Amino acid sequence: MVNIFMGIGLLSMPFAMKQGGWVGMGALAAATAVFCLSGKLIVRNFDKMPPNTSHTYPALGRLAMGKAGFYTVGSLAFAEFFGDSLIVLIVMWQELMAVLPDRGELALGPPGRFLVGFLALTEFFGGSCIMLVVIWREFLGLVHPHGVILGMTPFYFSVVACTVATAPLMFIPSFKKLSWLSMLGCISTVLVTITVLAAVGMDPFREKQPIQPPAGHSVARWGIFESMGIFAVSVSGHSSLPVLRNSMKQPQAFDKVINFAFTAMLIIYAIVAGLGYYYFGDAASTLITDDLARNSPFTGHSILIPGFTVDKLVALCILVNAYTTYPCLILVIQDMLWSVLLFLENGGGTRQPRRMVATAVRLFLFAAGTCIAFAAYAILGNVMSLVGGFASISCSLLMPSLFFLILFWKELGRLQRTGVSVLLIVGTALLVLIVGQNIMDIAQKVGHDDKGAGLSQSWTSVLPGILDRLR
DSSP states (O other), rough: OOOHHHSSSGGGGGHHHHHOTTTTTHHHHHHHHHHHHHHHHHHHHOOOOOSSSSHHHHHHHHHHHHHHHHHHHHHHHHHHHHHHHHHHHHHHHHHHHHOOOOSSSOOOOOTTTHHHHHHHHHHHHHHHHHHHHHHHHHTTTSSSSSSSTTTTTTTHHHHHHHHHGGGGGGGOOOOOGGGGGGHHHHHHHHHHHHHHHHHHHOOSSSOOSSSSOOOOSSSSSSSHHHHHHHHHHOOOOOOGHHHHOOOOOOGHHHHHHHHHHHHHHHHHHHHHHHHHHHHHHHGOSSSSHHHEEEEEEEETOSEEEEEEHHHHHHHHHHHHHHHHHHHHHHHHHHHHHHHHHHGGETTEEOOOOOHHHHHHHHHHHHHHHHHHHHHGGGHHEEEHHHHIIIIIIEEEEOOOOHHHHHHTTTGHHHHHHHHHHHHHHHHHHHHHHHHHHHHHHHHHHTTGGGGGGGOOTTTHHHHHHHHHHHH
């Protein structure tokens, strides 16, 4: 369960702390506790599903809210997963640049079905976009920041190389043979955690940082809501919980398992977030691998092979993990689309379309994700926070709570009804605040690109350069 939930979010924990200050530790603990509770609620909701029906998240939305719930949840889950794939692509681009040799710079009736379908698809689609961004950025981190490769800058080379390498995977209809590669997720998590611990242990007073003086810290900052969005996307993924519980030998022990899993996640996240923020301070980058490469005791120190540093080892592991995860995520989005389309319903299940149609859909999702990831490359932190603030909170917190209130209303006492209602109100308020802050932040960055907003790789600044070259 920990391996399923923990992923790219771990790399951005210090950045999330930078945005919110030390109070972010409390926000991280609160988010983990609330999403652990919502995980229990979504599993309880599936207990209400009739035995002869399809036990999918959109189907649960149809049971609770009818057609609107089905499509809304499906769409939001799609957006979350698509956003995750964008993040992975950007990380792949960055990490490939870090690994390459130094060759140069490179429950309401029918409406419930629509509601659930829309929310679920939005969540998954947003997640896939995030995953693309992460893939590119990790690829980018493996390439030396000066010079060119095949006449391309590091950014363009990473995008082209990762796109060419990933596109063929869209033609494979199943990834069961690659399931063993899921262990790379565990290895990546362990490597990142150990590397952060080692950096602080080797240089507790930050005297060995190449960039001096060390950056300062903040107790609290207005970016706390952006932090909450990143925390939300890091502890979401609740649509997998019913399947996990059903596969357990003792399903009745699910509450203990989820409590243990979320406690373990909180400990790991807190270690990377707290120590990472202590060491890198308010200079923390969106991905901790960037800081490990340029401003840590490991900077410039090779292991085994000249030029292959510790940060490149971490980046390479993250890159391979993201590369093998992305096509599986696209398959999840594809299957969710099939479950939402009414004309594919066949009895209690879903009729699979022709193979050519499925391949075309995967290629379209990949192409759309690549375009969106390219535009969002320089604002990865905002993309992660938006996916978490809108799709993850909607799909993994608000929908499970709302469905629980609808399906179990007659069985709940006054105190329980009040508690779940408060959870819905707080979750809705967080969604509005997180989305609002990120939209304002993005607008400010676009409007002040010349003041270091970091949008040099976005469409607004890349296209003029391309046109100049064509002339």
